[in-house]
Amino acid sequence: MYTFKGGTHVTEHKNTSNAKIERMPAPATVAIPMAQHIGAPCRPVVKVGDHVDYGQLIGEAGAGLGCPVHASVSGTVKKIETRISAQGVPVEVIVLENDGLYTLSDTVHPFPKPLDEATPDEIVEVIRNAGIAGMGGAAFPTYAKLKSAIGKATTLIINCAECEPFITANHRMMVEHPERIIDGVKVLMRALSLDTALIGVEDNKPDAIAILRENAPTGIKICALKTKYPQGDERQLMYALVGKELPAGKLPADIGCVIFNTETVAAIWHAFYNGTPLCKRVVTVDGDCIGRPTNVKAPLGISYRDLIAYCGGLVKKPERLINGGPMMGNAQWDLDAVITKGSSSILVLSHEFCEKGHSKQPSACIRCGRCVKNCPMHLMPNMLVNLAMRRRFKDSESYNVMSCVECGTCSYNCPGGMPIVQHIRVAKASIRAAQAAAKMQETAQQKEKSKEVAKQ
Numbered sequence: 001m002y003t004f005k006g007g008t009h010v011t012e013h014k015n016t017s018n019a020k021i022e023r024m025p026a027p028a029t030v031a032i033p034m035a036q037h038i039g040a041p042c043r044p045v046v047k048v049g050d051h052v053d054y055g056q057l058i059g060e061a062g063a064g065l066g067c068p069v070h071a072s073v074s075g076t077v078k079k080i081e082t083r084i085s086a087q088g089v090p091v092e093v094i095v096l097e098n099d100g101l102y103t104l105s106d107t108v109h110p111f112p113k114p115l116d117e118a119t120p121d122e123i124v125e126v127i128r129n130a131g132i133a134g135m136g137g138a139a140f141p142t143y144a145k146l147k148s149a150i151g152k153a154t155t156l157i158i159n160c161a162e163c164e165p166f167i168t169a170n171h172r173m174m175v176e177h178p179e180r181i182i183d184g185v186k187v188l189m190r191a192l193s194l195d196t197a198l199i200g201v202e203d204n205k206p207d208a209i210a211i212l213r214e215n216a217p218t219g220i221k222i223c224a225l226k227t228k229y230p231q232g233d234e235r236q237l238m239y240a241l242v243g244k245e246l247p248a249g250k251l252p253a254d255i256g257c258v259i260f261n262t263e264t265v266a267a268i269w270h271a272f273y274n275g276t277p278l279c280k281r282v283v284t285v286d287g288d289c290i291g292r293p294t295n296v297k298a299p300l301g302i303s304y305r306d307l308i309a310y311c312g313g314l315v316k317k318p319e320r321l322i323n324g325g326p327m328m329g330n331a332q333w334d335l336d337a338v339i340t341k342g343s344s345s346i347l348v349l350s351h352e353f354c355e356k357g358h359s360k361q362p363s364a365c366i367r368c369g370r371c372v373k374n375c376p377m378h379l380m381p382n383m384l385v386n387l388a389m390r391r392r393f394k395d396s397e398s399y400n401v402m403s404c405v406e407c408g409t410c411s412y413n414c415p416g417g418m419p420i421v422q423h424i425r426v427a428k429a430s431i432r433a434a435q436a437a438a439k440m441q442e443t444a445q446q447k448e449k450s451k452e453v454a455k456q
């Protein structure tokens with residue numbers, strides 16, 4: 001059985017694992033953010049009043065790291081304005097009025113040659129133009145990940161673990177469209193000049209494992225992973241599948257691996273074989289406040305409000321709205337926030353549910369050691385929380401706070417109800433801010449020095 005050291009078995013709540021993916025009609029308007037990825041935000045290339053077609057480029061990425069953005073409906077540009085994103089930062093948004101016609105942009109074409117004639121550079125370009133960013137949540141531009149792995153990575157891994165509670169979007173994608181995943185993997189194998197690939201699926205999805213095995217050719221191995229959180233974390237997945245540990249500060253490609261998420265691979269299949277850019281994604285909508293929990297193929301830019309209304313609306317007073325899973329997702333405050341490339345689920349939970357789960361009032365550390373035993377990064381979360389609560393952020397660096405992957409396993413298991421990961425996040429953010437300030441000061445000093453030298 002493939003597994004890793006540490007981690008924990010969380011209550012699964014996979015209520016929608018049998019809920020077929022539903023294609024919902026796009027709402028009257030969508031609001032498409034220009035920043036849905038890691039890297040610089042896009043620059044709008046349309047103006048208010050313009051007509052746009054489905055799949056048309058509306059936000060152009062600059063020369064650096066970025067990911068173009070496309071229209072997820074056909075219609076008219078109604079507004080371009082700044083809003084606060086689901087991550088709490090201001091972002092430029094293009095609001096499109098849907099004409100309901102789904103007119104396809106004439107820029108959408110499948111790749112003109114068979115796969116075995118495509119060069120790695122051509123495949124990278126297809127993925128870049130399709131605006132694909134990691135759909136497991138990280139939203140790192142996929143073309144950049146692939147490009148940096150070409151000639152370096154010898155192991156291609158597809159992350160189909162889906163270890164977060166509630167989320168079943170990838171599970172349904174594997175069961176309903178296994179051929180898209182397998183053919184998408186072949187596109188990546190071609191780009192990386194590899195003959196083999198590993199697909200890791202947690203063993204709580206036996207139907208997905210079986211159907212992928214039926215569809216996979218020799219060379220693509222389907223590996224059943226022990227169901228344990230956070231199996232979907234890249235470091236744990238690599239350790240489980242190839243036995244390699246990723247040193248702190250290194251990328252998977254540095255140890256010969258490259259990892260892509262299930263739906264990212266399906267998006268690559270769409271881009272290569274249909275020419276369609278990333279305009280939709282599967283979202284699990286669940287939680288005890290949702291009238292009809294299900295999986296929805298939703299247009300990017302749809303509001304949580306419209307998505308929840310499609311899924312039967314709210315049947316209980318909500319206490320928490322979460323973008324992503326309950327372990328690593330972000331709490332939200334605005335139903336008008338929208339689905340982006342990295343949004344795999346929307347959860348709405350009631351007070352009673354939250355009380356039943358993890359509502360223990362924070363008390364104090366009783367030094368039970370459970371957090372240390374379960375930390376998949378082999379850290380000492382008890383020390384980290386202790387230092388963070390005293391704002392001794394600098395000292396927490398010597399306990400490798402920056403290696404924390406913020407999986408929340410420590411908080412989940414803490415009998416004292418300590419919000420460990422929340423304190424660690426504050427510590428990490430403060431350390432990053434201090435590092436950025438020091439860098440700015442250094443740059444300013446260097447500029448001053450250069451000016452002085454120029455004057456002499």
Ligand code: SF4
Pocket residue numbers: 364365366367368369370371372381382385410413414415416417418420
């Ligand atoms: S799990 Fe909680 S109570 Fe136990 S050592 Fe860690 S912080 Fe302390």
Ligand code: SF4
Pocket residue numbers: 374375376377378379380381403404405406407408409410411420421424
């Ligand atoms: S310290 Fe970080 S990596 Fe370790 S269990 Fe807690 S959140 Fe996860």
